[in-house]
Each structure stands twice: as structure tokens, then as C-alpha cells.
Amino acid sequence: MSDTDALVIGAGPAGLACAAMLGQHGLHTTVLEKAATVGAVWRRHYDRLHLHTDRGHSGLPGLPMPRDYPRYPSRAQVVAYLESYAAHFELRPVFGSAARTIRRADDGWRVETATRAWTAPVLVIATGWADFPHVPAWPGQTEYGGEVIHSSAYRNPAPYAGQRVLVVGFGNSGGEIALDLAEAGVDTTLAVRSPVCILPRELLGLPILTWAIGQASLPPRLADALNAPAIRLAVGSIERLGLTKAPKGPRRMIAEDRKIPLLDIGTVAAIRAGRIKVRGGIERFTADGVAFEPSPATGGKALTEAFHAVILATGFRSDLRALLPDVPEALDTRGQPRTTGQAAGSGPRHAGLFFCGQSPSPTGQLREIGIEAQRIARLAAALPR
Numbered sequence: 001m002s003d004t005d006a007l008v009i010g011a012g013p014a015g016l017a018c019a020a021m022l023g024q025h026g027l028h029t030t031v032l033e034k035a036a037t038v039g040a041v042w043r044r045h046y047d048r049l050h051l052h053t054d055r056g057h058s059g060l061p062g063l064p065m066p067r068d069y070p071r072y073p074s075r076a077q078v079v080a081y082l083e084s085y086a087a088h089f090e091l092r093p094v095f096g097s098a099a100r101t102i103r104r105a106d107d108g109w110r111v112e113t114a115t116r117a118w119t120a121p122v123l124v125i126a127t128g129w130a131d132f133p134h135v136p137a138w139p140g141q142t143e144y145g146g147e148v149i150h151s152s153a154y155r156n157p158a159p160y161a162g163q164r165v166l167v168v169g170f171g172n173s174g175g176e177i178a179l180d181l182a183e184a185g186v187d188t189t190l191a192v193r194s195p196v197c198i199l200p201r202e203l204l205g206l207p208i209l210t211w212a213i214g215q216a217s218l219p220p221r222l223a224d225a226l227n228a229p230a231i232r233l234a235v236g237s238i239e240r241l242g243l244t245k246a247p248k249g250p251r252r253m254i255a256e257d258r259k260i261p262l263l264d265i266g267t268v269a270a271i272r273a274g275r276i277k278v279r280g281g282i283e284r285f286t287a288d289g290v291a292f293e294p295s296p297a298t299g300g301k302a303l304t305e306a307f308h309a310v311i312l313a314t315g316f317r318s319d320l321r322a323l324l325p326d327v328p329e330a331l332d333t334r335g336q337p338r339t340t341g342q343a344a345g346s347g348p349r350h351a352g353l354f355f356c357g358q359s360p361s362p363t364g365q366l367r368e369i370g371i372e373a374q375r376i377a378r379l380a381a382a383l384p385r
Contacts, residue, residue, distance in 0.1 A: 037095070221252060
């Protein structure tokens with residue numbers, strides 16, 4: 001006997017969208033959320049964060065973002081929108097219910113939490129990846145006397161006034177946190193180990209997402225070739241800034257490597273103006289700073305510099321293998337879903353299992369979540385009951 005028609009793990013954007021669409025297809029759905037609120041990850045993001053995708057392409061299905069929101073809504077506005085979305089569809093997640101283990105059961109899926117077990121024929125895992133910080137380690141790190149935090153713990157530049165801060169990584173979090181610090185007058189340095197791919201947030205007055213959606217049917221290599229001249233003109237030469245250009249264009253990087261290019265909102269200009277310094281990757285920590293690998297930014301020289309704090313914008317890596325021991329074939333060698341937004345597999349062992357919002361998308365993560373949620377609901381409603 002099942003407790004509900006469908007279980008959704010997570011009450012972030014993907015979980016809320018899936019629950020709303022499943023309900024629209026007549027499935028009674030229970031959302032299990034380990035935190036005490038919807039959109040818990042969004043509430044923890046740094047203060048200055050705004051969506052990198054425009055409002056018009058970022059609403060979840062069935063309820064557009066408010067028209068009085070700016071083109072790129074703030075973190076607080078996204079949180080308010082998620083609350084209104086849950087209220088609009090009368091979604092009432094079961095808070096404080098972290099999924100510990102998910103097993104295949106005779107009548108579908110069994111989710112174990114600290115307080116009880118839930119069963120349902122349909123299960124949607126919508127946990128995202130921002131709850132899984134990747135924290136590398138370097139030689140000498142335990143002897144370093146300063147603060148080391150992951151970017152997920154950064155809130156604003158106030159604690160770093162008068163300090164020298166190193167931001168490690170040049171993805172969207174690293175680029176924006178470095179800019180946040182520099183604009184507050186903090187002495188800021190970026191450690192950039194790998195080649196980078198940078199896009200303007202807008203191109204010819206249109207959100208870059210608009211171009212990606214219009215070219216979605218093109219092969220990634222062709223789209224990258226067509227866009228390269230305009231992007232190069234908009235971003236300018238990054239080699240002169242000590243950065244190395246990635247060998248792949250943005251569409252190929254997302255499709256082949258699951259990496260999101262940097263959507264620049266002013267970091268490149270701050271580097272160009274000397275307000276953010278660029279160094280190579282970290283070789284090792286010292287008692288009061290780090291030793292950098294030789295890099296183009298330093299003319300091929302190795303440098304050792306002192307820093308009061310280091311912020312690791314080193315991304316997130318979800319691993320669902322411990323959560324889903326019965327269907328390891330649904331996950332790749334890193335523990336990430338092989339498919340998202342559709343049935344997790346074709347055999348009876350995978351019947352009713354779906355993942356949502358688990359892969360980066362060139363046409364916007366929230367937009368893709370909405371598309372996946374509607375597809376999942378259609379497929380789930382068509383399953384035998």
C-alpha cells in the first residue's frame with residue numbers, strides 16, 4: 001500500500017516544479033525536504049547574487065515571475081518567488097525529512113527518513129547539486145593560519161575589510177565573489193588554474209540566454225563557431241589579462257564537460273582595471289598564504305604571497321550512490337544521474353524513477369527545470385496505476 005502517488009525529494013525549484021506539474025496531472029504528491037523551508041539553498045547564497053538568466057526565461061511552469069521584478073532578479077526575490085509558487089499550487093512539503101536511503105519496493109519506491117518511511121510508485125529526485133560543496137586539499141593547508149571557507153559559506157565582504165583575500169576558481173561564483181570583494185575595497189586576488197570560457201551576460205542588448213535558446217537546435221560546435229566573433233568583441237582579449245582561453249566554446253563545454261561558462265557581470269573589467277589580480281593555480285599553502293604555480297599572469301614565474309583568508313569557489317559535486325544503492329546503473333561513475341528530465345531507465349527496476357534539474361543547460365537551468373518537470377509529469381501520469 002503506497003502512502004502517496006508520487007514522492008519528490010527536495011523543495012527547491014526543481015522539486016516544487018515537479019510537484020506542481022504532477023498535481024496538475026492528477027497525482028497526489030508528497031514533497032520531502034530536509035530543511036525547514038522551500039528554496040533552502042537559495043536562502044544560503046551570498047547576498048549580492050542575482051540570477052544570471054533573465055526573468056522572462058526563469059519562471060517555473062504555471063506561474064511566471066512577477067512583472068515588477070528586474071530583468072535579473074535578486075536572491076531574495078527568487079526566494080520570495082519560490083514561496084509564492086508553493087503557495088499558488090498549495091504545496092506543503094514535509095520539512096525536516098532528509099532522505100537517508102531509497103530502496104526499490106514491491107509497490108514502487110521506499111524512502112527512509114529519520115522519522116518514518118514513505119512509499120510511492122513514482123519517485124522524483126530533485127536535490128540539485130548546490131548541497132554538495134567540493135573542497136579540495138593542498139599540501140601545507142593544515143599549517144595555514146588564515147581562514148579557509150567554501151564559497152557556499154560566503155555571504156558578503158564585510159568580514160574581510162582591510163584584508164587580503166584569495167578567491168580560488170573562476171566560475172560564476174568565483175567571478176562574482178571576487179567582484180563583490182573588490183567593489184567593497186578588499187584587496188582581492190583570483191587563483192585561476194585552468195583555461196576559462198567567458199560570456200557576456202548580454203549580447204547586442206539581449207540576454208545571452210535568448211541567443212542560446214534561438215540556437216538550441218544547432219550542433220554545439222556550429223553554434224560556438226557562429227557566436228565566437230561577437231563574443232570575442234564583447235569580452236575582449238583575456239590573454240592580455242593573464243588568462244588562458246578554453247579550447248572549447250561554451251556550448252561544447254556544457255554538453256561535453258558539464259561545465260558552465262562564466263557569465264561576466266563586471267569581473268573582467270575589474271581585472272582589466274587592476275582591482276582584481278590574477279594568479280595561477282595553488283601549488284601549496286604556507287603559514288601565512290599560498291605558493292602559486294607559474295602562470296601567464298605572472299610571466300611564467302612562481303610566486304608566494306600572504307593572504308588573510310581564502311575562499312574556495314571550487315564548485316559542487318553531487319554523489320547519489322549511497323542514496324540509491326539498488327539502482328547503481330542509473331548513475332555514472334561519479335554518482336551523478338545518467339539522464340535527467342526523463343525515465344531513469346527502461347527496465348522494470350527503474351520504473352517510476354526520475355531525476356530533475358541534475359545537469360547544466362545552455363538555455364538556462366530554471367527554464368530547463370520547467371521543461372523537465374512538465375515532461376516528467378506526463379510520463380509519470382502515463383504509468384500503470
